[in-house]
Amino acid sequence: MWPMRFAVTRSLAAFFLLVGSLLVGCQPTSLEKVVIVSSLPRTGPARQTSEAIVRGIRLAIDEAGGRAGLLEVQYLDLDNASVATGRWTSEGEAANARRAVHDPNVVAVIGTLNSAAARVSLPILNYADLLMVSPANTAVGLTKPGLGQPGEPAIYRPSGRLNFIRVIPADDVQGPLAADWAFGRGLRRVCVVDDGGVYGRGVASMFADRCRQHGMTLLLHESIDPQAAEFRSFVASITAADPDIVYFGGSTQTKGGQLARDLAATGCEAVLLVPDGCLNQAFIDAAGPAAVEGRCFATFGGPSPDRPTARGAAFAAAYRQRFGNSPEPAAFCGYEAAGVVLRAIAAAGSRNRRIITTAALATVDYDGVLGRWSVDANGDTTLRELSVSVVRNGRFVHEEMISATGMGGEPGGG
DSSP states (O other): OHHHHHHHHHHHHHHHHHHHHHHHHHSOOOOEEEEEEEEEOOSGGGHHHHHHHHHHHHHHHHHTTTEETTEEEEEEEEEOBOTTTSSBOHHHHHHHHHHHHHOTTEEEEEOOSSHHHHHHHHHHHHHTTOEEEESSOOOGGGTOTTTSSTTTTGGGOTTSSOOEEESSOOHHHHHHHHHHHHHHTTOOEEEEEEOSSHHHHHHHHHHHHHHHHTTOEEEEEEEOOTTSSOOHHHHHHHHHHOOSEEEEESOGGGTHHHHHHHHHHTTOOSEEEEOGGGOSHHHHHHHOHHHHTTTEEEEESSOOTTSOOHHHHHHHHHHHHHHSSOOOHHHHHHHHHHHHHHHHHHHHOSOOHHHHHHHHHTOOSEEETTEEEOBOTTSOBOOOEEEEEEEETTEEEEEEEEETTSTTOSTTOO
């Protein structure tokens, strides 16, 4: 009996082992993990804009089921700002870039908010063939030879290879088209103010150059100190010059709202035109709604949030359902950037950074929330349209669309 009992026991054990192995084989294998990192100022005056970008990124990843093809996608939200100052720092941005490079799971970076911050991280990421897709950087020198500072953009590409894409038009589109809009409105006497930064001075200079091409009278072009508490004495000289339009090159974070408030307080009745860095509710709140009602206009490289594309409308509805409020333009850009990254990862089918970067640079006819566009040889979007919004009832609302083939011809000439 013992040998027979042992044989039965051994047979049962073999049976259970077989069943167990079959059950294990039916379980889904864990997906290979990749990480997308964002580097944005998550504290201080830029917090609202950064939060909109992050929400757009999260929504894109969630809608994809946390996957890109056969790869599991995780998201890491990094802060490049100093807690003490509430503003991005070179040290913080460089640390985030190095952290991304040294983590083998990281395959793409979405950022930055500030063009000057991109100058810091781009060379670090480029050495590692790590893709960077920007939802906000518009400084021309980041991508376009001959338009920025000496050595740009080659200094951001030490490997000799491209790794940078932006989803919105650069300032050689935004600045000149904004001037075309002003000229088309019959505005001829112009004061230009900028914040002295990479983004602000860059877009303001492009605007001023186009005004000169149109034969408009440039009354002044000066920089403000964003650290100043107010600009009453400075704007008094602007009011005395009696301009038709004041153009501010800068952002909400560099006191665009305070400048608007002080212009209104000194009795300046000129139109105020601002770029995308001021196209947010925080700008209106800082200025005071009465100071900008009906007289402040803002440009944005894409459709305005209240006149979105079909895909943009679907995104806005999903955003409202998820977060309880309507998306600002920055949210559209964060979603668009994440969409490009996810598609590149899926196309690559691996975590190889160079293959993913190459796939992103090969983007053609991307049907996104900003429109249908491709990536050109410099890493720029082929979109060349601006929406113009105006402050009505305390919020920015759509006014009109302008394009490079519109009233002023091709931007950036001369």
